[in-house]
Amino acid sequence: MRHHWRTSALFGLLLVAMVVVGPQTGWSKGERPSHVMRLENGVMRGVVKAATQAVLYAQIQGRVSQVPFKEGQRFEKGSTLVQIDCDKYRAELAVAVAEHEAKDKTFQNNKELTKLQAVSTLDLEISEAEAKKAYAAIRIAEISVQGCHIAAPFSGRVVGVMVNEHEHVFPNDKLLSLLDDTSLEIELVLPSSSLAWLKRKSPFIFAVDETHHEYAAKVKEIGANVDSASQTIKVIGIFGKLPVDVLAGMSGTAQFASRQP
Structure with missing residues (x-):
């Protein structure tokens, strides 16, 4: 009887664990992977390059x-x-x-x-x-x-x-x-799903890691094709006003103000 009771108790705990774990379809705030949080908040990594x-x-x-x-x-x-x-x-x-x-x-x-x-x-x-x-x-x-x-x-x-x-x-x-450091551009790689809301001249803020400053920018061009393996697309942005303290090769984070279609 004691052995049967232990087996029943173990089976009951397993059912409870399945109920708690099984239906969960997302992550808590602290457990959510950082890359998912960046995509949902409209934040993308980018690098500054010289167009010429x-x-x-x-x-x-x-x-x-x-x-x-x-x-x-x-x-x-x-x-x-x-x-x-x-x-x-x-x-x-x-x-x-x-x-x-x-x-x-x-x-x-x-x-x-x-x-x-x-x-x-x-x-x-x-x-x-x-x-x-x-x-x-x-x-x-x-x-x-x-x-x-x-x-x-x-x-x-x-x-x-x-x-x-x-x-x-x-x-x-x-x-x-x-x-030519007077023709700086911002190269971004965005998920292809962003094409639902992204347009040419869409504004965003680009925070440069090296300068710790934020700069107003906008989308100049959207890539002609989607990378089928990564499901991403290249996007080229330009600064609203050419910053004097930014050099080609610097990297940063692009924050889009809106992600609505």
């Missing part, structure tokens, strides 16, 4: 003669960022120009001789092709000369310098990385 940035590569082979700007320094559009010794390429351009002059004179002379039937049509066509080939060589030499001088494609700041003065570089070697 670039990595510059060498187009020619040569010795670096100037690198005027260092990491962190500001430059203006058109400023010289890298100068490569160009004596060899200027000389090659001069040779190409001289060869074109000679080929073109031969072609012009053959045109006159053809009128007198002193030169065959074949000779005329060959001399014309040689003149065109020489002109193309000038264009190639000009491109090499242009590659000696690397100018800033936009105004901004130097992120990284991968080459030093007096070093020898080859085509496709990395030289500098740049960004």
Whole structure:
């Protein structure tokens, strides 16, 4: 009997546990996972990025003669960022120009001789092709000369310098990385369910971790596709007024004022 009583009591406790645990479909305030709380409160993580940035590569082979700007320094559009010794390429351009002059004179002379039937049509066509080939060589030499001088494609700041003065570089070697810090954007990754209420120009507050300040922002663009694996979508935001104390790479939290459709 005592054994039967213990079995009945254990079975009763199991039923009570099932009643208490089984119907529970949510979490208490203290037990709710943090990521769920963030989604329900309209809070999303984001990172600040420069909309305009670039990595510059060498187009020619040569010795670096100037690198005027260092990491962190500001430059203006058109400023010289890298100068490569160009004596060899200027000389090659001069040779190409001289060869074109000679080929073109031969072609012009053959045109006159053809009128007198002193030169065959074949000779005329060959001399014309040689003149065109020489002109193309000038264009190639000009491109090499242009590659000696690397100018800033936009105004901004130097992120990284991968080459030093007096070093020898080859085509496709990395030289500098740049960004335009006047075109900062906020990159967010939101759950795809937010598309039910999210619109372009939707306002939000972005709190930057590094500065401990909050900034007014709005949605600039919404991604073109939903990631099927994570069920998320990329959203790009912009600051209402460009903050002077925020740098690319800083991260923070985006708080949307409303989540209603």
